[in-house]
Structures are given as C-alpha cells and as structure tokens.
Amino acid sequence: MSKEQILSSDGLPLEVSLKKAERKNKIKAVLLVAPLFLFIFITYVMPIGDMLFRSVDDRMITKMLPNTFAALEKWDSKELPDEKVYEAFYKDFYPLAMNKTSGKLYARLNYEKSGFSSGLKKTNRKIKKFEKGNYKEQFMATHKIWNKVEYWTALKNTAPKWSYAKYLKGMDLKFDDQRNIVQVDKDRQIHKILWMRTLNVAFWVTIFCFVLSYPIAHLLATLPMKYSNLLMICVLLPFWTSLLVRTSSWMVLLQQQGPINDFIVWLGIAADDNRPELMYNVVGTFVAMTQILLPFMVLPLYSVMKTISPSLMRAGKSLGGTPLVAFAKVYFPLTIPGIGAGCLLVFILAIGYYITPALVGGASGSLISNTIAYHMKSSLDWAFASALGTMLLVGVLTIYWVYNKLVGIDNIKLG
Amino acid sequence: MALPNYTPLNYRIWHYTYLTICSLVFFFLIAPLFVILPLSFNAEQYIHFSEKMLAFDPDGFSLRWYEDMIWGTKNPWGLATKNSLIIAFFATIGSTVLGTIAALGLSSRHMPYKAAFMALLISPMIVPLIISGTAIFFFMAKVGLAATHTGIILSHIILGTPFVVITVTATLTGFDHSVTRAAASLGSNPVNTFMKVTLPLITPGVISGALFAFVTSFDEVVVVLFLAGLENTTIPIQMWVGLREQLSPTILAVATCLIIMSTLILVSAELLRRRSERLRGINR
Numbered sequence: 198m199s200k201e202q203i204l205s206s207d208g209l210p211l212e213v214s215l216k217k218a219e220r221k222n223k224i225k226a227v228l229l230v231a232p233l234f235l236f237i238f239i240t241y242v243m244p245i246g247d248m249l250f251r252s253v254d255d256r257m258i259t260k261m262l263p264n265t266f267a268a269l270e271k272w273d274s275k276e277l278p279d280e281k282v283y284e285a286f287y288k289d290f291y292p293l294a295m296n297k298t299s300g301k302l303y304a305r306l307n308y309e310k311s312g313f314s315s316g317l318k319k320t321n322r323k324i325k326k327f328e329k330g331n332y333k334e335q336f337m338a339t340h341k342i343w344n345k346v347e348y349w350t351a352l353k354n355t356a357p358k359w360s361y362a363k364y365l366k367g368m369d370l371k372f373d374d375q376r377n378i379v380q381v382d383k384d385r386q387i388h389k390i391l392w393m394r395t396l397n398v399a400f401w402v403t404i405f406c407f408v409l410s411y412p413i414a415h416l417l418a419t420l421p422m423k424y425s426n427l428l429m430i431c432v433l434l435p436f437w438t439s440l441l442v443r444t445s446s447w448m449v450l451l452q453q454q455g456p457i458n459d460f461i462v463w464l465g466i467a468a469d470d471n472r473p474e475l476m477y478n479v480v481g482t483f484v485a486m487t488q489i490l491l492p493f494m495v496l497p498l499y500s501v502m503k504t505i506s507p508s509l510m511r512a513g514k515s516l517g518g519t520p521l522v523a524f525a526k527v528y529f530p531l532t533i534p535g536i537g538a539g540c541l542l543v544f545i546l547a548i549g550y551y552i553t554p555a556l557v558g559g560a561s562g563s564l565i566s567n568t569i570a571y572h573m574k575s576s577l578d579w580a581f582a583s584a585l586g587t588m589l590l591v592g593v594l595t596i597y598w599v600y601n602k603l604v605g606i607d608n609i610k611l612g
Numbered sequence: 613m614a615l616p617n618y619t620p621l622n623y624r625i626w627h628y629t630y631l632t633i634c635s636l637v638f639f640f641l642i643a644p645l646f647v648i649l650p651l652s653f654n655a656e657q658y659i660h661f662s663e664k665m666l667a668f669d670p671d672g673f674s675l676r677w678y679e680d681m682i683w684g685t686k687n688p689w690g691l692a693t694k695n696s697l698i699i700a701f702f703a704t705i706g707s708t709v710l711g712t713i714a715a716l717g718l719s720s721r722h723m724p725y726k727a728a729f730m731a732l733l734i735s736p737m738i739v740p741l742i743i744s745g746t747a748i749f750f751f752m753a754k755v756g757l758a759a760t761h762t763g764i765i766l767s768h769i770i771l772g773t774p775f776v777v778i779t780v781t782a783t784l785t786g787f788d789h790s791v792t793r794a795a796a797s798l799g800s801n802p803v804n805t806f807m808k809v810t811l812p813l814i815t816p817g818v819i820s821g822a823l824f825a826f827v828t829s830f831d832e833v834v835v836v837l838f839l840a841g842l843e844n845t846t847i848p849i850q851m852w853v854g855l856r857e858q859l860s861p862t863i864l865a866v867a868t869c870l871i872i873m874s875t876l877i878l879v880s881a882e883l884l885r886r887r888s889e890r891l892r893g894i895n896r
Contacts, residue, residue: 222722229717230729233710233773241736241744241770244751248743251750409637416634430878431642437881438645438874439831441851442867446644448859449651454660456647491641520623549740551834556855566742573746573838586743593740 245590252583255360258305262289266356274350274375282349283332287324294321308578310351316342350375363584368392388568388585395564398482398554399547403494405487406543407536410494414535417495418502432499436492444553447485451476451557477559485557490546494539501535537604545593565589645871652677652864659859677865688850689866696830696846699761703768703829708822710769711776716810718777719784730777737774741834744771749838759841767835772825779824783817783888816888823881827874 205214259266268285272278293299299321306313319340327335336343354372365371365378369386373379380386417425417432435443450457458472467473475481505528513523551566558564565585572582615624655674656662664672681689717723718730736744748767749758757763791813795805811818833848840849847866854863 219722222720223724226717226720226723229720230714230723230733231717233714233733233777234729236710237733237736237770237773240751240766241747242732244747245739245743247750247754248747409640412630413634413637416631428638431638433878433882434875435641435645437827437878439848439851439867439870441831441833441848441855442648442870442874443644445851445855445859445863445867446648448855449647449659449864450644452660452859454658456661459660488640488644491637545738545740549742551742552852556852566740569742569746570834570837573749579750582746586746589740590743593738597738 248583249587251580252363252587253359253361254580255355255362256358257301258355259358261293261302262286262352264288265352269349269353269356272349272353274346274353277333277344277346278349280331280333283336283343286336287327287332290320291324291327294324306352306355309355310348312342313348313351316340316348363581364588366581367585367588391563391565391568394479395548395566398479398486398562398564399544402483402486402490402547403540403544405483406491406494407540409487410491410498410539411536414495414498414502417499418505419507432492432495435489436496440489440552443489444485444556447481447488447553447557448476451481451484476557477562479558479562481557481559482554482562482564485553486547486550489553490543493542493546497538497542498532498535501532501538505531534604537600541596541600545596548593548596549589648864648867648871652861652868654861654864657861659861659864677861680862681865681869684862687862688845689847692845692847692850695761695844696848699764699768699846700826700829702765703772704822704826706765706769707772707776707825708818711773711821711825712780712814712818714773715777715780715784716806719781719787730781733777734774736770737778741771745835745838748835752839758839759844761844764836764839764844764846767839768825768829768832771832771835772828775824775828776818776821779821780814780817783814787813816884820881820884820888823877823884827877 203211205211207214209217264285265282268282269278272282290299293302299317303314303317306317320336320343323339342348354376362372367388369381369389370378371381413428413432417428420428449455452458453472453474453476455475457475458467461467462469462472475484509527509531510520510523513527514520518526549566550564551570554562554564555567555570558567566589569582569585569589572578572585615627619627650665651659651661653673653675654662654665655672655676662672681687714733718726718733723729748770752758752763752767757766787810791809792805795809796802800808831848833852836844836846836849837852840846847870851863851866854860
C-alpha cells in the first residue's frame with residue numbers, strides 16, 4: 198500500500214513542514230520562559246543548594262590543621278598522643294597564631310567541646326614563646342585541655358571534610374567520644390521540643406482555621422451576591438493588610454491592660470490585680486496565627502463551595518435524607534478538594550511562621566523558624582541554621598508529596 | 613435570609629445558631645483591625661483605652677501620634693517610607709515583566725515539561741520564607757549585594773514573580789488564541805501582536821499580579837531582616853523593631869495608614885477581578 202505524500206506550498210512534505218513549525222513554536226515558548234527560569238535558578242535554586250552544602254561542609258578546620266589530622270590518623274584514642282602529634286599541632290597552630298587567624302578555630306572547636314575556646318586562647322598567647330623540641334610538655338604546661346584524652350578525641354572527630362553533626366544536633370543527638378550516636382543530656386534537649394511544638398501549633402492552627410472557616414465559607418457561597426460581596430470584605434481586608442499590622446493589633450488586644458483582659462475582668466473570671474498572661478506564650482501564638490491564617494482557608498473553601506449547585510442538597514433531601522444526612526453524604530464530599538487545599542496551605546504557612554511567634558510568642562511560643570533566625574543573626578552558626586532549614590524544607594516537600602499522592606496537586610483551587 | 617413560615621422549630625433554631633456562629637467568626641476576623649484605629653488617636657502615651665476615650669470626651673483624642681510619625685525628629689518613618697516605595701516599585705516592575713513573559717511561554721501548548729517548570733517557578737511561594745531568606749542571604753552576601761537596595765529588590769522580584777505567573781496564566785487559560793493568529797495573518801509581527809492584541813486582553817491579570825507583587829514586597833519582613841543594613845530600613849522593618857522594643861501609639865498611627873492603604877488595594881483588586889471576568893466572558 199503506497200502512501201500519498203501531501204506536499205505543502207514550498208514543496209516540503211506536510212509532515213516535515215508541520216514538525217518544523219512545531220519545533221519553532223516550542224523554541225519560542227522555551228525562550229519566553231528562559232529569562233525567569235534562569236533568574237530563579239541562579240538567585241534562588243542554586244542558593245538553596247548552597248544552603249544544603251553549607252550544612253554539611255566542614256572543610257575549614259580540615260584546611261587549618263592538615264598536619265595535626267595526618268598525625269592523628271595513627272593515634273589509637275586511648276592514651277594521650279605522642280610527641281609527633283603535638284609537634285604537628287604546633288606546626289599548624291603557630292602560623293595561625295602569628296597571622297591572628299585562629300579565631301575561627303576557637304569557635305569551631307568550641308561547638309565540638311566546650312573548653313576549647315579558653316584553652317586555645319591561652320595557647321595562642323603562649324605559643325610565641327615556645328622553644329624548639331619537647332612540644333608535648335610545653336603544651337601540657339600551657340593549658341589543662343592538652344592533658345586530656347577527650348579533647349584530642351574531639352579534635353580528631355573534626356577531621357572529615359563533610360559532617361552531618363549539625364543534623365544530629367538538630368535532632369538532639371550527638372557523637373560521643375567513640376563516635377557513637379547518642380542522645381544529648383536531658384536538660385539540653387531543646388530542639389526536639391521545638392520541632393514537636395512547631396508541628397503541634399501548625400496542626401492545631403490548621404484545625405481551628407478549618408472549623409472556623411467552614412461555616413463562613415458556606416454562608417458566603419450560599420448568600421445572594423449583594424450580601425456575600427459585602428461579607429467577603431471581612432475576609433479580604435485582613436488578607437490584604439500587612440502582617441505586622443495584624444500582629445500589632447493582636448499585641449494591643451492581648452496585652453495585660455488590653456480589651457480582652459478587661460472583658461475577662463468584667464466577666465469576673467479573673468481579678469483585676471491578677472490578669473492572665475495572654476501574650477508572650479503559646480496562647481498568643483495560637484490565637485494570633487489562627488486569625489492571621491484564616492483567609493487562606495476561607496478562600497479555597499469558598500471557591501469550591503461556589504461551584505456546588507444548591508439543587509444537589511435539595512435532591513438529597515427530596516430523596517429522603519435528613520438535612521444532616523444530605524450534608525454528610527452529598528455536600529461535604531464535594532468540598533474535599535477545597536478542604537485539602539486550605540489545610541495544606543495553612544499547615545505549610547504555619548510550619549514556617551516566623552514574625553508572629555517572634556512577637557507574641559515569647560520563649561514558650563517560639564517555633565523552629567525563630568531558632569533558624571536566631572542562628573542566622575545572633576549566634577552566627579550558619580551551618581546549623583542551614584541544617585535546620587534543610588530539615589524544615591524536607592518536611593515541607595514531604596507534605597506536598599504526600600498531598601499530591603492523596604488528593605493531587607491539580608485539585609488545588611485558589612481564589 | 614428570612615425563613616419560610618412552615619420551617620420546623622428545630623431547623624429554625626439550628627439556622628439561627630449557624631448565623632450566630634458565622635457572625636462571631638466574621639467578628640473575630642475583622643474586629644482586631646478596628647481596635648487599632650481609635651487607639652492611634654489616643655491623647656495619652658498608652659495603648660489602652662483611657663477613661664476619657666471611653667466617655668467620648670474630645671480631650672481624649674488627638675493627632676499627636678500622626679504628627680510624631682511625620683515630623684518626629686528621631687523617627688525613621690520618612691526614610692523607611694522612601695525605601696519601601698523605591699524597593700516595592702522596582703520589585704513590582706521586575707516581577708511583572710519577568711512573570712508575564714514567562715506566563716506567556718508557560719501557557720503555550722508547545723511548552724515542554726510544563727508542570728516541572730511551573731513547580732520550579734512558583735517554588736519561592738511554597739518554600740517557607742525563613743528558608744528562602746536564609747538561601748537568598750547566602751547568595752547576596754556572596755555576590756556582594758547584602759545591605760544594598762539592589763539586593764533587596766532582586767530578592768523581592770524572586771518572591772513576587774510566582775504571584776504574577778499564577779494570575780497571568782489564569783487569565784490566559786480563557787484566552788482565545790485565534791485572535792493572535794488573526795493578527796498575524798493580517799501582517800502584524802509578534803511584538804506588535806503582543807502589544808496591540810494580547811496585552812490589552814490580559815491587562816487585568818497582569819495588574820492584579822502586579823498588585824500582589826507590590827504588596828508582597830511592601831509587606832515583606834523576613835528577607836529584608838536578613839539583608840538590610842541601617843540605610844535600607846523599610847516600613848515593615850521599622851514596625852518590627854518598634855514592636856520588639858515597645859508598642860507605641862506612633863506604630864498604631866503607621867498601622868492605621870497601612871490599613872487605609874490595604875483598603876484601597878483591596879478595592880482596586882476587586883474591581884480588576886470583575887473587569888477581568890467580564891473581559892473573559894465569564895459571567896457568574
């Protein structure tokens with residue numbers, strides 16, 4: 198069976214000509230997307246990669262003490278190392294002390310084991326007067342850290358170029374002296390509490406938002422247009438208002454002399470001189486975050502409910518269902534895409550919330566983001582901040598993945 | 613919503629309970645914003661209602677905090693407003709241009725790996741801000757743009773483009789591509805077609821995306837907190853600093869101004885949305 202080839206006006210077979218045109222269109226589309234893609238890739242995606250990299254990067258100290266680590270390789274970690282190791286350390290540390298570049302080393306080693314900082318500082322002052330030979334004795338005379346096996350083990354543990362110690366720290370685990378992974382002391386387990394609190398707050402804020410949003414989204418979707426437009430302002434005005442403005446209004450409301458406390462006193466629940474603390478604790482975080490994130494739940498719910506025909510409920514009732522049955526069997530299942538979208542949005546926003554907990558949360562209401570910001574701005578342990586950020590990012594992406602499997606990301610409807 | 617006469621009593625009770633619950637939720641949503649308004653006119657230096665205010669005595673009210681906001685000597689609001697406007701202006705232009713062009717490509721049916729590109733381009737909206745802030749800070753510090761306006765503008769473009777991409781692609785889903793083909797067949801070149809045919813039709817989407825980008829930039833704290841030096845302070849940063857130190861009535865005056873601004877933005881966004889629906893022939 199021979200196939201008749203259709204030719205286009207320029208003599209090429211139509212198939213070839215069509216493919217050429219298709220390819221041209223494809224290139225055109227890609228070129229349109231390219232500027233933004235490159236911009237986002239360079240300024241955003243690569244820096245996130247950089248963040249992952251920083252969280253495991255431990256090369257600085259490896260570069261600073263090359264001779265020491267080479268000498269320590271043969272050391273058995275049981276007794277104090279021999280003269281060779283001390284000599285190697287002298288060779289590494291002397292130039293650092295002379296160039297005044299040893300500061301970073303103190304900080305790095307002090308993360309590993311406290312006591313290093315003061316020991317190294319003292320060594321830094323004394324090392325200029327060291328005599329040639331017999332370095333072991335001279336070091337041991339300078340500071341007590343050099344007579345302890347633990348400090349040498351800790352030093353040896355920093356030898357690898359890459360380390361996941363920051364991730365362990367983020368989960369309240371650490372390496373012990375034999376490089377086994379163990380839990381940190383009970384009174385130092387702060388990160389586990391923070392992660393649990395963050396999840397807890399995000400979960401309950403999502404639930405509160407859902408419970409409060411469902412009735413009003415339903416009302417907005419079923420009221421006649423002229424009333425619902427008016428009420429919609431109540432949802433949209435907070436949505437468009439600055440986050441800081443809304444947080445400051447909660448600070449006004451929740452303060453000890455504030456209107457809510459006045460109301461509580463007026464009701465007689467609390468005495469005037471014994472007003473409850475509503476702010477700077479987890480209560481403040483809950484209340485303020487629920488109100489601030491509420492529009493993100495109402496809007497997707499509303500847009501889904503708007504598409505549900507009222508005749509469906511009438512049909513359900515006319516077929517013998519009570520209003521409650523008709524609601525549970527007909528209306529509620531149809532709103533599930535909206536519920537999914539709203540819950541996902543609120544949960545993800547809540548899990549990474551920073552501003553509101555920092556202002557109204559106090560110490561007991563602060564979340565994991567606050568810790569990341571603290572390590573970025575105050576303690577300057579950027580590697581640890583990166584590790585916590587990566588853990589949070591992995592959490593968020595997992596939630597998306599699970600959501601996509603369960604509901605399908607395409608089912609999300611916004612506005 | 614009057615109920616018909618024949619409504620049974622239990623349904624009647626349920627109906628009014630439901631309306632009461634809804635009113636309470638609406639109250640919870642909107643009331644906190646309105647606490648700020650009267651307190652910003654307080655004559656005293658407290659941020660709770662004085663007795664004179666509760667008695668509606670004119671002596672209890674004054675404009676002194678607004679005066680302090682504008683003319684106060686040690687107040688940084690002037691510089692902050694200037695910076696905020698400059699940064700938001702350029703960030704809006706940048707995000708709108710980049711986002712609109714990308715949206716045109718993304719809504720073409722010839723675009724390969726559409727979902728993957730879309731996911732990547734809107735990722736700054738999905739990833740928690742604190743992580744974006746950390747990553748962007750590392751980048752800006754590396755290229756020497758930390759504590760500069762340029763660095764902050766670039767980071768706000770990153771955060772603003774997803775909104776533009778989303779609103780413009782949404783507008784383009786209802787777009788009839790035969791009009792651009794008609795223009796091309798009448799001899800118009802692609803740029804001319806875009807300017808004369810496509811752009812006027814998608815303008816509402818572009819403008820509402822631009823509004824989103826503007827608000828995102830104008831309201832953004834976390835990234836600026838990481839990036840800004842003293843020179844680059846913005847209104848949100850000043851509010852943040854003020855709220856951390858002490859809640860002063862001047863901040864409430866600023867907040868009132870911001871509420872008025874967001875009301876204006878809300879009204880224009882709403883008008884745009886309706887116009888866009890009309891243009892796309894969606895009548896609901």
